[in-house]
Amino acid sequence: MKVLVIGAGNMGLTYSEGMATSPLLSKHKLRIYDTDPKKIEVLSQQPEFNVFDNLEDCLPKADVVFIAVKPFHCEELFKKMKPLINNEQLFVSLMAGVTIQLIQDQLDVKKVIRTMPNLPAQVGKGVTSYTESKEVSKIELIMVRNLLDTTGTSIHVDTENFIDASTGISGSGPAYVFYFMQSMLEAALKMGFSEFDSKVLVSSTFEGAIELFNQNDISPESWIARVASKGGTTQAAIDSMEDNNVKQLIQDAAYSAFNRAIELGKEY
């Protein structure tokens, strides 16, 4: 199977690195196309990829085409792609907001899978939600799922609304976690710890808590109860967060990303 990835940035390159390990690509090297000459030069040194600086040489014969440019680049890209594609090809979008209908209309194609990946794919811990146009067959869907799973795990959703919703939870979500980490790091530094010690304290705390959560079927709320003693230190911190409505603010933030994904879909 010939797979082409358009856009070798954070997401495109991460998915390329994962997918290059897939047995589905044992016969043909993964193809990458980007417009940035510096990226082309660097990637051309990597033996696992076939790197292209023009669409004419890589797009017409690709079976599956991953689109991983920023949403605001898609219109310009679609114009260049249109004369070089056919209706047998399968298009997989990683772009936030951009709808299946828009891709079908602008490229004049039928088979489109829309996904929402996330950055932990870089360490094989990504989660990708995906949904498809009705013209995509079950076999094609399984094949793409196998490709997505080279970067972690994936979940199938029935509607694009869930793709926009997962943008608010998992797509943008790593940034919320980093925001929390940054806040804790800054607090540790203020308390007088060195940068090194602050990093150890914060990263070990996150890692340990996630491990506990993953290894047991216990809700975060119950875990909080196990850390917090009545009248103790944790309760003081949780009370402070509750008084400041932090839970609601985090939910509002997730909804802001969800709504922004819907808005993005209307901008193109």
Ligand SMILES: NC(=O)C1=CN([C@@H]2O[C@H](COP(=O)(O)OP(=O)(O)OC[C@H]3O[C@@H](n4cnc5c(N)ncnc54)[C@H](O)[C@@H]3O)[C@@H](O)[C@H]2O)C=CC1
């Ligand atoms: N960064 C993230 O955590 C996530 C990003 N996404 C989506 O992934 C997509 C890509 O985002 P990033 O990888 O972060 O962006 P990025 O800016 O790191 O990468 C985009 C790449 O596309 C290339 N490019 C731009 N115009 C092009 C064109 N016309 N033809 C070919 N290549 C072109 C750029 O040179 C660059 O290498 C976006 O649509 C974003 O919504 C989705 C989930 C998470």
Ligand SMILES: O=C(O)[C@@H]1CCC=N1
């Ligand atoms: O911020 C963005 O628009 C992209 C989509 C999800 C994560 N990054």
